Amino acid sequence: MLDVFNLVLPFFGLIFLGFFVAKVKHQPLEALGWMNTFIVYVALPALFFQILSKTPVAELTQWGFIIGCTASTLLIFMAMFVVAFVRTRRIDESTIQGLAAAYGNIGYMGPALAILAFGAPAAVPVALIFCFDNTLHFVMAPLMMALSGNDKRSPRDLAAGVLKKIFGHPFIIATIFGVGAAITGLEPPVAVDRMIDFLARAAAPCALFAMGATLALRPLRRVPKELYLIVPLKLVVQPVLIYCVLRLAGDFPPVWVYTAMLMAALPTATNVFVIAQQYGVWVERASSSVLATTLFSIVTLTLWLYAMTHGLVR
Template identity: 65%
Template sequence: MYDVIGLVIPFFGLIFVGFIAARITRRPLDDLGWMNTFILYVALPALFFQLLSNTPIEQLTAWGYIFGSVFSTFVIFSLMFVASAVLSRGDVAQSTMKGLAAAYGNIGYMGPGIALLALGEEAAVPVALIFCFENIMHFAIAPTMMALSGGKHASPAALALGVVKKIVLHPFIIATAIGVAAAALEFRPPMPVERLLDYLARAAAPCALFAMGVTLALRPLRGMPAEMAPIAMLKLVVHPALCYVVLSWIGDYPPSWVYAAVLLASLPTATNVFVIAQQYGVWVERASASVLVTTCLSVLTVTALLYLITSGLLPPDLFPGR
């Protein structure tokens, strides 16, 4: 248990430091803009490039693994979406946001840091694969469902173009594509460039976690919406459990790959859910609440999951020898 605490304290500690710093300094959230730019456009892309460019190309085409992790996330989204649509009598926009809150984990800011810290460099490839393909799914779902809700009257061609642009032009996905190309060509950048990329990659997780703590501090929770309980249960418990079962059923993957997928599935609601809610003017305050509530609860759930993994109580394959 001491080893688990040693993993969790630096990770969640950075979020807490950001939270306290924001409470003490009382600077507006807009002041975080340049740090978010650095994280989004520089540090995390450098991290993903470094992870993928050093990977044998055959490891980057594990389609069964990609399908299993993305399918698990889609099932969670669908469960929350359908339940909300039934209860709200067909409110597609609000149900979409609830589905995203239950399924869209903080795999960008939190994922690489905790997976690499807990599982080592061998978790780099599965983290990058899951991040890339799950974000493609989320980038496609949000604008499509919002268009179906009637919030924005765009032609099918304009909608499709918007979805493609969100996917193709996202800095993480561009970095992933360049990293895969570098791996295929066995290209290594010159030593000074590689050293710069290393510095940037090492800054990604600390800066992202600090920024997340600041964001949580400056978006206070006003009341506890009733839907937070099922969202938190789906995101923090059901999602990782389903991912574990599906990947165990699909194939015989290395333990670090299975554990990386389960860890990423266990992460709290992504701050991007709040950004999407603001973009469409739907469910904004409750999206912020879902990020805050699931992040606070994840201190307990992620710690418990790490304990199960590090103590050997969670086997890497639920169906060995199948």
């Protein structure tokens, strides 16, 4: 168990450090702007490029794995959406609740934690899950908001906006370039490669610190009743579901299955709050979902990692 704690605690330690510093220094949330820009537009794209450019091309076409993971995420989204819609009869609120239950922190926490836990072979499934899960969320959010009447754009503008979000996202661009480098065997010059390595190493610490600071500056003022369903769905049900689906979908290496479960067990992404804020729907409760799932994931992620690294999940 000690080895699992040694793996998990540095991650949550960085989140706590960001939380603590933000509480002590009393900086406004806007002060994180440039740090978030560095993380999203520079450091994490460098990490994804580095991972994918060194990946055998055959491993990037595991369609059974891709469909199984994406379908599992969609099922969790739809389950929470239906429950929320039955109660509220509002598509927009139900969409944010569905995202809170299904959209994990696969960008900030996923890559470094998975690679540290399971080694370099985890890099490819991480990249595949990230790419296709993000594409799913980029499509679902504006589509459902358009159906609710909250997004007033024409179908043409809506489709253009979705495509721009997908293909204009720094992570997706880095993924495309990384796959291109893997196919062509192109290697950057030594100086550029070293710079990419520096940036990739900075990605996880900066992202986790910024996440902690963001949580501190968006405190949990009340516990919405929806969290009693969102928290177990996100942290327990989703990893169990993805395990069952992948076992049915094909014979994948254990590292791929464990990586998919770990990515599914991550807490709600801060992007859910950003989407809620963008549409002015369920904003405070979206922030509460991010904080609550992050706190509870300290326990659940530790238990999942223990189970996976000690042969309790086969």
